[in-house]
Amino acid sequence: MSQKLHDILLAESENNKDLYLPHISIDSVVFGFDGENLHVLLTSLIGKSEWMLPGGYVFKEENINSSAHRILQERTGAENIFLSQFKTYGATQRSEDAFTELPEDLWHKQRYISIAYYALTRYDAVNPRTDKYSDSCAWQPVEQLPEIMMDHKGIIEDALMHLRRDLNYKPVGLNLLPQKFTMPELQRLYEIILDKSLNRGNFYRKMTRYNILEKLNETRRGGAHKAPDLYSFNLENYNVALENGLQESW
Amino acid sequence: MSQKLHDILLAESENNKDLYLPHISIDSVVFGFDGENLHVLLTSLIGKSEWMLPGGYVFKEENINSSAHRILQERTGAENIFLSQFKTYGATQRSEDAFTELPEDLWHKQRYISIAYYALTRYDAVNPRTDKYSDSCAWQPVEQLPEIMMDHKGIIEDALMHLRRDLNYKPVGLNLLPQKFTMPELQRLYEIILDKSLNRGNFYRKMTRYNILEKLNETRRGGAHKAPDLYSFNLENYNVALENGLQESW
Incomplete structure (x- = not known):
């Protein structure tokens, strides 16, 4: 362990016990x-190469x-993130x-029962920040994760499973996509979360049957092909549809 | 509060802090x-008329x-209950x-973060038992719940919502029905959990498409009508089907 992390852990321990x-x-x-890949925000302790989930304690x-x-x-600078x-x-x-070389009564060495949340955010709405224990905090692609500490890899896998099952119940697309998006971007997002390819025609038919999408009078410019139509979510209809679940098997 | 509960709480407090x-x-x-209604197991503190969920602490x-x-x-006498x-x-x-008349440092008065599980069991496989704090423990019909303490009514409602969403992913029927059951009993169970009526023909078609049911060479005897066929679950197929989810919208 780096001397810096060692000193910080010892300095924080008693204070944390009070708080x-x-x-x-x-x-x-x-x-x-990011329109193409799903990423997860990971952080690493000072001087350590392994990554871990951003977390903390309860006052x-x-x-x-x-x-x-x-x-x-504290970790993203963003408020009102969907959790x-x-x-x-x-x-x-x-x-x-953890931290075998430090005293047994260190705050950070106790038994922790960890309550896990998944969060959904636009990739570019976040400014990853380190905390006092870490020296890096960054997006990592879900499909190519680095080495991860403790049971945190399993927690990420569980989060993905819950995200998949929540597709019909939670505003997943709304929180992960920019306000204006194309149908191929929406389909790509569903394919990553479901971990399978979807038929374009079926996907279009399923997504449009709930009236949760509004086709805008705009297209995405640039690119060699015909400019694709832009859509946004109709929040009112989306909320109503999610209340009972979308009743859809993807 | 009854003197008996008062004395037990005080007597247990320090011991619990150690354990x-x-x-x-x-x-x-x-x-x-029970073949007709869904019940939930509730318990009541000694001398109190309100009910609560059976619970406990973590060693x-x-x-x-x-x-x-x-x-x-400890509360049911049953092992291997699905949780x-x-x-x-x-x-x-x-x-x-809780327990305003008792000392502030009473074990039972601290702030609790409660981890909630739902359990599925056959109605007649359980012998409800009181613990040292309670003088009754009994099944209560979900559709007609008695007065319930703290936030426990909301916890029951959340459990039902999760049970509903888990129908395609967890062995709900397997754990709530007797080993041999009729199609009307299975349909009734789904209708209670989903809180809506289902078309008999559609239900039969959906339930049989996964090969998770085995029709037995037996019928349910008694009753004035034609004796209904008995079914049981094919465990191997059921487990495979649940692994990916049944992909069914009920």
Whole structure:
């Protein structure tokens, strides 16, 4: 371990015990879509090469959902990011073996039960920021993840599974796409999340049957081909449709 | 509060602090189906008329899933009950206002973040049991719930929503129905969970397309009408079908 991280952990430990609920952490799987690939926001501890999910702790008088929003804002600079809690991880020995060279009563070495959220954001709406323990924070492509610490790779896989099942219930497209998008971009997003190819005609038919899309009087310029039509979501219809679920098998 | 509950809470408090992780509880929404109605297992504190979910705490060296199984076995006498974690509740003031007449440092008065599971079991496989804090534990019909403490009614509603969305992914029928069942019983179960009527012909067609049902060479005897055919699940096909989800919109 780097001397710098060592010193920070020791310096923060007692203060954290005063501020936060013991044994509880929050981890967020932040997804961002750049039109072509799905990315997840990862961070790495000072001097370490492995990556981990951005996370944090819960203040003694703080609602856990507020904690998740606060932590995410600290890491992205963005407010009002869409968050969905999907699972809590509470196996023993998830975290107790970290930082073996430091004292047993170190705040960061206790047993943590981690409440996991996935977050959806526009790729370019986020300015990844390090916190006091980390020296990098960056988008990594979901399809080619780097080496990841602890059980965090499994948490990312679980988040993807929940995102897939939530396609009919949560405003996934709305939060991952820019306000104006093309049908091929929307289809590409669904294909990545579902991890399969979709027939273009079927996808168009399914997406348009709910009246959740509005075709704009604009096309995407540039490129050699015919300029594709631009769409945006009709928020009112989208919210109504999601309330009962889209009843769609993709 | 009854003197008996008062004394038990005070007697258990310090011991619990030694045994369990602070601030963390488990609550289970146990569903049972009797062929006609869906029930949920509720319990009431000694001398109190309101009901609550059966729950408990996590030993300091215990996996949370093991805690959920242990607590459920203590309350039902049944082993290997199907459990699915669905949400963690962590608003402030969920539990801190309980037992106002007892000391502030009482174990049972702290802030609890509760990890909620739903459980599926055959109605008659369970022998509801009280624990040291309760004087009743009984099935209550989901469609006509009694008065319920704290945020537990909302937890039951959330459990039902997750059960509905999990119909295509989890062995819901397998765990709620007896080993041999009729098609009308299976349809009734789906109708209760989905909270809507289903067309008999469509339901039959959808349920049989996955080869997860085996028609037995037996019929249900008794009753004035033609004896209905009995079915059981083909476990191998059922497991394969659930792995990718049944891709069915009910």
